[in-house]
Amino acid sequence: VQDEEGLVGEAVRGDQAAFARLYEAHFDRIYRYVYLKIGDREEAEDMTQQVFLSALRSITSFKYQGTPFTAWLFRIAHNQIVDHFRKKSRRPVTLEIDETVPSGGAGPESAAELSLDMERVSRATRRLTGAQREVISLRFAGGLSIEETAKAMGKNPGAIKALQHAAVLALRRLLVVSEDGEARTSP
Amino acid sequence: MAKPEPVHEAFEECLELVFQGESVEDCLRRFPAQAAGLRPLLETVVATRKAVVVDPRPEFREQARQRLLAAQRDRTVKTKGRRTGLAWNWRPAWALSMAAFLLVVAGGGTVAASGGSMPGQPLYAVKHAAESARLALTLAATAKVDLYARLADQRVGEIVYLAARSQTGQIPRVTRDLDRYLARIAELSGGVSQDAVLLSKNSGVAAPSAERTGMASTVPPVASAPAPETGFGQAEGSFGTTAAADQSGGVASPRTLLITRISAESVQNVARLKAALADAAPAAESALVEAIAVSQSGYEKVLQALQDRP
Numbered sequence: 001v002q003d004e005e006g007l008v009g010e011a012v013r014g015d016q017a018a019f020a021r022l023y024e025a026h027f028d029r030i031y032r033y034v035y036l037k038i039g040d041r042e043e044a045e046d047m048t049q050q051v052f053l054s055a056l057r058s059i060t061s062f063k064y065q066g067t068p069f070t071a072w073l074f075r076i077a078h079n080q081i082v083d084h085f086r087k088k089s090r091r092p093v094t095l096e097i098d099e100t101v102p103s104g105g106a107g108p109e110s111a112a113e114l115s116l117d118m119e120r121v122s123r124a125t126r127r128l129t130g131a132q133r134e135v136i137s138l139r140f141a142g143g144l145s146i147e148e149t150a151k152a153m154g155k156n157p158g159a160i161k162a163l164q165h166a167a168v169l170a171l172r173r174l175l176v177v178s179e180d181g182e183a184r185t186s187p
Numbered sequence: 188m189a190k191p192e193p194v195h196e197a198f199e200e201c202l203e204l205v206f207q208g209e210s211v212e213d214c215l216r217r218f219p220a221q222a223a224g225l226r227p228l229l230e231t232v233v234a235t236r237k238a239v240v241v242d243p244r245p246e247f248r249e250q251a252r253q254r255l256l257a258a259q260r261d262r263t264v265k266t267k268g269r270r271t272g273l274a275w276n277w278r279p280a281w282a283l284s285m286a287a288f289l290l291v292v293a294g295g296g297t298v299a300a301s302g303g304s305m306p307g308q309p310l311y312a313v314k315h316a317a318e319s320a321r322l323a324l325t326l327a328a329t330a331k332v333d334l335y336a337r338l339a340d341q342r343v344g345e346i347v348y349l350a351a352r353s354q355t356g357q358i359p360r361v362t363r364d365l366d367r368y369l370a371r372i373a374e375l376s377g378g379v380s381q382d383a384v385l386l387s388k389n390s391g392v393a394a395p396s397a398e399r400t401g402m403a404s405t406v407p408p409v410a411s412a413p414a415p416e417t418g419f420g421q422a423e424g425s426f427g428t429t430a431a432a433d434q435s436g437g438v439a440s441p442r443t444l445l446i447t448r449i450s451a452e453s454v455q456n457v458a459r460l461k462a463a464l465a466d467a468a469p470a471a472e473s474a475l476v477e478a479i480a481v482s483q484s485g486y487e488k489v490l491q492a493l494q495d496r497p
Contacts, residue, residue, distance in 0.1 A: 016259045016263070016320075016323050017323040017324075019259070020255075020259075020323055020324045020326070021326060023255060024326055027243070027248070027251070028242065028243060031243045032239055032240060032241060035239075035241065036239050045243070045244075045247045045251075048243070048251065049250075049251045049254055049255075052251070052255055053254070053255070053258050056255065056258055056259065056262065116234050116235060116237070116238035117238050118238055118239055118241055120238070121235055121238045121239055136235070140232065140235050140236050140239055141239040141240075146199060161195045161196060161198075161199045162193075162195045164195065164198070164199065164202075165194060165195035165198050165199075165228070166195075168198070168228045168231055168232055169228060171231060171235065172227055172228060172231040175231065175234075
């Protein structure tokens with residue numbers, strides 16, 4: 001099995017088959033990352049295509065220089081999402097976690113069984129801070145490792161672990177609150 | 188007494204284990220002092236991952252592939268144009284541009300229509316360019332072998348077509364393509380899975396049909412054009428989409444199916460070429476004799492390779 005660095009090298013030199021293999025390897029991960037951040041399947045599909053077309057246009061100028069290909073690709077996706085929200089003037093709601101999450105009974109101690117889907121998780125992550133949302137999206141939708149996430153976000157791995165812990169804690173509170181709310185409104 | 192591990196470190200260790208398939212309970216046993224705090228977080232991650240790991244719709248995946256293919260073709264044309272200036276070969280480049288344009292604007296309809304074009308016809312270059320791109324984008328060994336086999340089948344049809352019209356000048360080039368495709372099938376045969384797969388109606392894993400393989404059919408008319416191509420980039424194990432699905436259900440491996448199919452195609456294609464030779468004008472005879480030799484030898488090597496592999 002050819003390693004990714006070798007494949008990237010060939011793609012940089014214009015090998016279309018090598019780029020196609022990179023595309024196949026990362027397509028699903030980019031799609032999930034974009035879908036979670038946008039929360040709309042059709043828009044996520046359009047943007048996933050745009051990410052790879054942008055990558056194709058830029059691949060010949062890619063240089064490792066400390067940034068792995070995966071982190072580079074996810075940065076393209078991130079930048080396109082930022083552009084997307086800017087153009088639509090529909091930025092995701094970003095509130096500080098202390099403002100949005102009640103403390104007390106619905107905290108992480110609750111053992112409520114969570115029943116989730118993509119849209120619900122997407123809505124909940126929009127109430128996280130930008131960095132928390134990013135780490136959740138990269139780690140759990142994009143499937144990046146701690147090291148890859150650190151490279152993509154320009155932080156060190158230790159900081160990412162701490163951020164991830166805080167993000168999941170906050171997400172848990174939001175989801176449990178949401179589930180309680182839905183339960184109360186159910187007949 | 189050792190300092191307890193920071194909770195975010197313990198959480199990350201547990202996460203990695205859960206991602207590798209360990210249960211939440213097993214992970215928590217490793218961190219008894221922090222288990223109460225870790226449990227709801229791990230449950231959240233498991234539920235979140237389950238929600239967000241969604242697969243793209245197959246039709247979207249295919250559409251995205253075609254769009255990428257069109258963009259790659261477009262870039263190829265531009266690169267060749269820059270590299271060779273006015274001396275570049277305008278015809279293939281025109282065809283590549285047209286393929287890219289049509290894939291994007293017309294959803295690939297005309298490129299699909301080019302699947303029936305023959306050497307010397309305007310859309311043949313588009314067809315050839317689309318085939319090359321499909322080969323580049325087809326990664327799984329079984330799907331690639333299947334695609335090469337279908338293309339070899341088409342090349343035989345083109346040789347027969349050219350011979351019937353005494354367009355002998357192009358037969359050697361098509362024969363070289365046939366030779367190359369059969370050689371690639373032999374090279375790739377080791378990657379074709381031997382794992383048994385369940386064959387069921389509409390399963391997408393197709394057994395060779397009599398119609399496609401010619402097992403029980405007569406030699407097709409000399410001038411018959413190859414069947415239009417279907418989509419490309421099929422998943423491993425889903426070859427033969429143009430063939431009918433197995434109707435009765437059964438168990439076979441992709442390699443077994445391939446051997447059956449290629450055995451039939453080799454007999455059929457050599458017979459088609461020999462029939463063409465019998466009716467050919469004298470000017471086409473030597474090219475057809477060469478095509479028959481290439482076909483016989485190539486298919487023999489393919490079958491040998493498929494049967495020899497462990």
